[in-house]
Amino acid sequence: MSVQPPSDIVLDVARAAEPGRYQAAVTKLTQASPGSFADALGLASGAPAAAQPSPDTVLTRFRTAATLPAPRAKGTPAQQFEAFVLQTFVESMLPHGAAAVFGKGNAGSIWRSMLAEQLGAQLAKSGGIGIARMIDAAHPEVAAPPGTRTSTA
Template sequence: MAISPPSDLILDVAKAADPEKLKLASAKLQSLTSASATAMRGADGPGFGDTYDTLAGKGGYGSSIDAQRVGMHSRTAVASASTGAFTANQRFEALILQQFIETMMPDDAEEVFGKGTAGSIWKSMMAEQIGKQVVASGGVGIADMLQRSMALRNG
């Protein structure tokens, strides 16, 4: 059984694009990435932005596309790290949302998630991350309702 992973769609499109438009888009992404890296610097000393500037600016990752990819992954990691400080009520809300979201996802999307056990694991992981992001952006009110209920009970 051979595995044929899908190609990187964004890179395929970039390679097929007009070279002038690709340069323009790369320059715009680079300026946005630099602005984001600057914004991520902490007041208490060097943060991720400094590390990114060092690696991307000094050729640590080669091309500008590689540097942009590092910036995208790192911004995602910073966003994920910020969602790690959930209260117990928020974690419960994320779990409930994960179950709702996973139920709403299509069952016949093997081309998206894969087949068998691996596909169901990927589907579950995606639902989990969506649930966490919903809670991180304010949630649907389950955590707040639980907090108020516990305050009334204890109080």
């Protein structure tokens, strides 16, 4: 039994290239200084190369991001419920056998579910189908902002 690993795409392309251009690229890469790749990339795109941040700057950004509060939930509980209902509706309407669109296997089903979740949230945010309005009308004390609620006790 033999194992045949997939070919290396970069090596296959290099082998298929014109020998003179291939040798010039190898020479350029072996003689380049560590920062020259970013410089060469900037020259190729027509934009100047951006300075790389120092490790201290990167660590500071990570520490700052770690201390930020978690994002708040969007909308009232009634709007979140409507978004969930719409997500279920949208997910049932999305094609099941569309591996070319969503991918195959577990990754495809996760992508499909995430797409349905975002579509449902956007539909609810833009007014929905009226579920949140009906819930808010039936329970005005829950729909009121937290500072304006009155206690009945």
